Amino acid sequence: MTETIDGEAVAADVRETVADEVARLSDAGVEPGLATVLMSDDPASETYVSMKQRDCEEVGIEGIHVEIDADAPAEELYETIDDLNARDDVHGILVQMPVPDHVDKRTVLRRIDPEKDVDGFHPENVGRLVAGDARFKPCTPHGVQKLLDAYDVETEGADAVVVGRSDIVGKPMANLLIQKSPVGNATTTVCHSRTEDLEAKLADADIVVAAAGIPEFVDGSMLKAGATVIDVGINRVDADTEKGYELVGDVDYESASEVAGAITPVPGGVGPMTRAMLLYNTVKAAGIQTGVDVNLD
């Protein structure tokens, strides 16, 4: 019997923990603040940012939202980051990705104060993660770890395959899975567009994390019976619905759920966890910057 991994439920638990810590910080005179910066006309990015702002409101984090015209000079974004770095009421800064082509993404990531980098994308934070001393784990892979933990998926000694090598998901996910820590110790293979015989690698995997951004490209016939399947893909495909599209993952849910032991749905799987871990990192950032103890596991 395949178990559906309920990301909405686990994310709600994380938000509850975060709300308790926000209350404790508030008792100590600290009001955590998260700034989201959107420089894009992409409807999906607009949706994600407004969801993040709504989540902040739910847990009592002060949400600050900055919108920059997608055609504005890159310098406008860099200066916005400088302003947010200097503000005492802003503990976390998130620049929604992707940014327009004329903006240098590496400059953006380096410009954010590493103590406010709640995405965990600054090179200092990437280095800390790789060294096993993470300050902020990137939200999506951290959310996946939480899901594996919540559903008692054994990672120690498991063969894990991460499909996709992005900086946001694939690389940090693989790093977390190999670490000598809880929800780690997995033998991890990272597959990508140049991987030969992906099918053979997937066929042996106890845990599959699909993060390639290709709609429904992993199907049930490629999976080992009983595998845990984590679908990170959130693809908008044209459909005859009210919105004109439907959301599908990188995994063909119907066929995969006939073979998998446990599987995340799309929507309602990893997406809500990505947002919940952003709140978690914001509270952690507020604790770091103010010296107030924060109890997060």
Ligand SMILES: Nc1nc2c(c(=O)[nH]1)N[C@@H](CN(C=O)c1ccc(C(=O)N[C@@H](CCC(=O)O)C(=O)O)cc1)CN2
């Ligand atoms: N600065 C960042 N940019 C981006 C990140 C990131 O972690 N930091 N990740 C992705 C997208 N992403 C976060 O911004 C994200 C994607 C999806 C969801 C989500 O809640 N999805 C829902 C469905 C939402 C919908 O109706 O469209 C779900 O899966 O249930 C949240 C965040 C790229 N950019």
